[in-house]
Amino acid sequence: MPNNEFAKIHATQLEGQMMVDVLVIGSGGAGMVAALSAKEAGATVAILGKSYPTRSQTSMAQGGINAAIGEEDSIEQHIADTLKSSQGLASEAAVEKLCRDGVEAVRWLDSIGVPFSRTEEKKIAQRRLGGASAVRACYAQDYTGLKVLHSLYDTCVKEGITFYNEYFLLNLIRQTDEKGKVTVGGATALNIKTGEVEAFKAKTVIMATGGYSRIYQKHSTNATGSTGDGLAAAIRAGAKLSDMEFVQFHPTGLKNSSILISESARGAGGYLLNAKGERFTDELQPRDALSRAIAEEIEKSGEVFLDIRHLGEAFIDHELPQERKLAKLYENVDPVHELVPIKPVAHYTMGGIAVDADSQTAVSGLFAAGECANHNVHGANRLGGNSLLELIVFGRQAGENAAKTAAAIEAVIEDPEQLKKDQNFVQGVKYFTNQIDFYEKRYFIGNIFYNNAGIKRNDMGLKAVLGAIRQIQKELPFMGPKDKSKSYNTNLVEFIEFGNMVELAEIMVVGAISRNESRGAHYREDIPDRNDTVYGAHTISWREDGVLCVDFLNKF
Amino acid sequence: MKIEIKRYIDEGEVHEERLGYEVDLEGATLLEMLTEIKTKQDATLSFASGCRSSVCGSCAMRVNGKEVLACAYKPQEGDVVEPLKNMPVIRDLVVDMQKALDFTKVAKAWAGESDAAVALSEEDAAVNELQSDCILCGSCYSACPVYEVNGEFIGPFALTRSWRYVSDKRESDVAGKIEAVQTNGIWDCTLCGECVPVCPQGIAPKSDIDMLRNKSGILGYMDPKFVGGFGGGLDFGAPSF
Numbered sequence: 001m002p003n004n005e006f007a008k009i010h011a012t013q014l015e016g017q018m019m020v021d022v023l024v025i026g027s028g029g030a031g032m033v034a035a036l037s038a039k040e041a042g043a044t045v046a047i048l049g050k051s052y053p054t055r056s057q058t059s060m061a062q063g064g065i066n067a068a069i070g071e072e073d074s075i076e077q078h079i080a081d082t083l084k085s086s087q088g089l090a091s092e093a094a095v096e097k098l099c100r101d102g103v104e105a106v107r108w109l110d111s112i113g114v115p116f117s118r119t120e121e122k123k124i125a126q127r128r129l130g131g132a133s134a135v136r137a138c139y140a141q142d143y144t145g146l147k148v149l150h151s152l153y154d155t156c157v158k159e160g161i162t163f164y165n166e167y168f169l170l171n172l173i174r175q176t177d178e179k180g181k182v183t184v185g186g187a188t189a190l191n192i193k194t195g196e197v198e199a200f201k202a203k204t205v206i207m208a209t210g211g212y213s214r215i216y217q218k219h220s221t222n223a224t225g226s227t228g229d230g231l232a233a234a235i236r237a238g239a240k241l242s243d244m245e246f247v248q249f250h251p252t253g254l255k256n257s258s259i260l261i262s263e264s265a266r267g268a269g270g271y272l273l274n275a276k277g278e279r280f281t282d283e284l285q286p287r288d289a290l291s292r293a294i295a296e297e298i299e300k301s302g303e304v305f306l307d308i309r310h311l312g313e314a315f316i317d318h319e320l321p322q323e324r325k326l327a328k329l330y331e332n333v334d335p336v337h338e339l340v341p342i343k344p345v346a347h348y349t350m351g352g353i354a355v356d357a358d359s360q361t362a363v364s365g366l367f368a369a370g371e372c373a374n375h376n377v378h379g380a381n382r383l384g385g386n387s388l389l390e391l392i393v394f395g396r397q398a399g400e401n402a403a404k405t406a407a408a409i410e411a412v413i414e415d416p417e418q419l420k421k422d423q424n425f426v427q428g429v430k431y432f433t434n435q436i437d438f439y440e441k442r443y444f445i446g447n448i449f450y451n452n453a454g455i456k457r458n459d460m461g462l463k464a465v466l467g468a469i470r471q472i473q474k475e476l477p478f479m480g481p482k483d484k485s486k487s488y489n490t491n492l493v494e495f496i497e498f499g500n501m502v503e504l505a506e507i508m509v510v511g512a513i514s515r516n517e518s519r520g521a522h523y524r525e526d527i528p529d530r531n532d533t534v535y536g537a538h539t540i541s542w543r544e545d546g547v548l549c550v551d552f553l554n555k556f
Numbered sequence: 557m558k559i560e561i562k563r564y565i566d567e568g569e570v571h572e573e574r575l576g577y578e579v580d581l582e583g584a585t586l587l588e589m590l591t592e593i594k595t596k597q598d599a600t601l602s603f604a605s606g607c608r609s610s611v612c613g614s615c616a617m618r619v620n621g622k623e624v625l626a627c628a629y630k631p632q633e634g635d636v637v638e639p640l641k642n643m644p645v646i647r648d649l650v651v652d653m654q655k656a657l658d659f660t661k662v663a664k665a666w667a668g669e670s671d672a673a674v675a676l677s678e679e680d681a682a683v684n685e686l687q688s689d690c691i692l693c694g695s696c697y698s699a700c701p702v703y704e705v706n707g708e709f710i711g712p713f714a715l716t717r718s719w720r721y722v723s724d725k726r727e728s729d730v731a732g733k734i735e736a737v738q739t740n741g742i743w744d745c746t747l748c749g750e751c752v753p754v755c756p757q758g759i760a761p762k763s764d765i766d767m768l769r770n771k772s773g774i775l776g777y778m779d780p781k782f783v784g785g786f787g788g789g790l791d792f793g794a795p796s797f
Binding site: 002051052054055057058059060107110111112113115116117118119120122130140141143145147148151154155157158165193223224225239247257259260274325326327330332439443481482483485487488489491 | 565566567583585595596597599600602603604605606607608609610611612613615625628636646647648650652653654657661664665666667670673675677678684685688689690691692698717721724791
């Protein structure tokens with residue numbers, strides 16, 4: 001986009017005029033798909049992101065994107081595998097949409113230039129990932145997410161989509177019309193470069209800000225930005241969150257750095273070995289069961305390794321080049337000749353902003369897609385290859401519906417209250433006393449979550465975490481950014497991110513304490529059985545007058 | 557271990573200096589060190605980071621004058637860390653990439669109308685496999701000396717991205733894409749190759765530019781400098797090129 005166009009649009013924005021029909025918050029895979037489809041549906045669109053579009057978490061997806069395009073596979077099998085993995089917590093209709101639309105989603109990605117690996121028969125190459133009954137994941141080496149993301153970005157540039165990069169979401173703007181109906185009217189954001197708080201007005205908003213795995217800090221595969229800002233803003237604005245206690249652990253993070261070693265390493269025939277060098281489990285189980293098996297083995301024998309030596313150097317360099325590079329850099333081992341030390345780490349958050357079958361949240365005009373949303377397709381455990389698929393299928397749906405809804409809205413009502421509040425907050429937060437270091441607390445939360453609210457949980461451990469989080473909530477005013485400067489204050493951004501994580505941490509733990517059963521990624525060692533009678537239901541969280549409420553809602 | 561970081565901030569008045577930090581971390585990457593400094597010693601240090609695994613391109617910077625990804629570099633005693641070149645520094649190690657990124661639009665680096673009837677083979681897919689590994693970190697852009705003389709140069713990564721789509725067998729608008737890189741594009745590159753060793757993904761933009769030049773030649777374009785090279789010595793009566 002030419003800079004002068006940017007300046008012009010921005011000037012109109014600041015004059016307080018109606019700006020865009022659809023504001024997309026989050027510039028990763030889901031956000032860009034949503035923006036493209038909203039634009040195709042005739043809406044004016046802008047994307048707001050806290051970083052640059054190609055720097056999102058989507059870049060890190062490696063294994064592939066599921067689509068039943070193989071001869072040995074069928075949409076029905078894909079649906080069955082996904083439902084099975086969800087442990088009764090997915091919506092059959094949503095899963096059916098995901099799997100049916102998957103075939104077209106991959107065809108579309110191919111048409112916008114995603115360089116999928118190919119077979120000798122000139123077809124898109126596929127590999128088998130854990131929990132899949134057939135070879136199903138379409139891939140581009142082990143850079144699938146990177147290549148999907150960049151092709152989406154190039155397409156957005158082609159379509160002239162407006163990006164507001166390095167804008168950090170603060171809050172959604174709510175507005176009340178003459179009939180008293182509350183709808184979303186845009187968002188406030190911190191312009192990271194200038195330090196100013198600005199308002200972005202829109203008829204509808206799509207939240208596509210990604211997951212919240214960074215609560216686990218150094219025990220997460222995720223990029224530093226996966227702090228759940230969109231979920232936190234959504235619940236503050238009246239949306240509901242669901243199934244927040246379900247956090248998927250990836251079985252194979254590097255032991256020291258938690259950097260992801262793709263499931264494709266096991267899909268290709270990699271073994272898991274214990275400290276004695278013995279295989280101890282089926283490497284292609286779903287991620288929840290495998291993570292537990294590894295965690296137990298680490299408790300028992302001290303260490304677990306990934307062994308891909310037998311795959312050979314040529315294969316590793318061609319199919320798993322990223323894995324080799326990362327193992328060398330972060331663990332100082334060459335997987336061609338050596339064992340790679342691993343541990344399960346927080347990877348994907350199944351919980352998210354509750355949406356209906358149209359991607360609409362509980363706040364009128366607010367839609368959500370991608371990892372920040374819960375479309376009830378993953379349930380208690382997500383299958384590898386379904387997250388990239390989800391962001392295409394539901395990103396597209398959110399875009400279309402947000403555009404449609406926006407078309408029926410005439411104007412956005414002038415309401416500068418939220419902007420003023422957030423400007424005051426950003427000013428005021430710099431005067432917090434700083435007696436307590438929030439970075440220390442952030443580190444502490446990561447550890448206590450990994451140990452007590454991670455792969456295995458129990459009532460006492462979870463209640464200890466809740467106590468700690470409640471204490472930290474009280475201490476927030478004694479923390480704050482040490483950096484008082486205005487321009488590009490990442491210390492300030494990280495403090496607000498920390499606040500968002502604390503907000504979500506409480507909701508996750510309350511959900512985990514309330515769910516007195518074991519299901520998928522939520523494993524309670526004190527209650528190891530699944531209880532469909534009481535908990536075959538979604539955990540729904542919302543705030544009423546600032547008070548956190550949690551309830552179970554029967555599957556819809 | 558002591559490393560030095562070039563600091564820059566513009567808060568009404570510009571403040572610029574090189575500050576030394578003592579960090580005690582065994583075998584850490586530069587990004588881990590910077591994070592340690594920010595969270596334990598000096599919260600005002602600003603830098604960008606994301607994936608920690610060399611695929612998001614956020615943490616490109618310069619160490620001792622050479623572009624690296626901080627998450628893939630192991631620091632040495634006395635290293636001097638600076639922001640990327642050829643882009644405005646916003647603060648400390650953070651640069652504004654917007655103008656650089658906008659050159660992909662100038663180059664029309666996207667899939668045009670792709671022909672679904674063309675089936676790609678393994679070999680066809682391998683043609684631009686490497687180019688599509690680009691992570692938009694900006695290292696090549698920073699290392700490119702052409703920006704000293706031409707701020708509008710489309711630049712190495714945008715041209716690599718152009719070749720990535722031009723070389724796709726399914727692309728139906730090769731001519732349009734080639735035309736887009738004629739001005740401030742492929743002919744302005746000096747083929748010095750500075751962009752090649754700094755690419756964390758092992759891409760050689762210089763070679764891609766060479767490929768675009770060949771393709772341009774096939775489509776009837778010529779190096780404008782070469783055209784000028786006649787120097788008017790022989791006038792065949794044709795209107796000027």
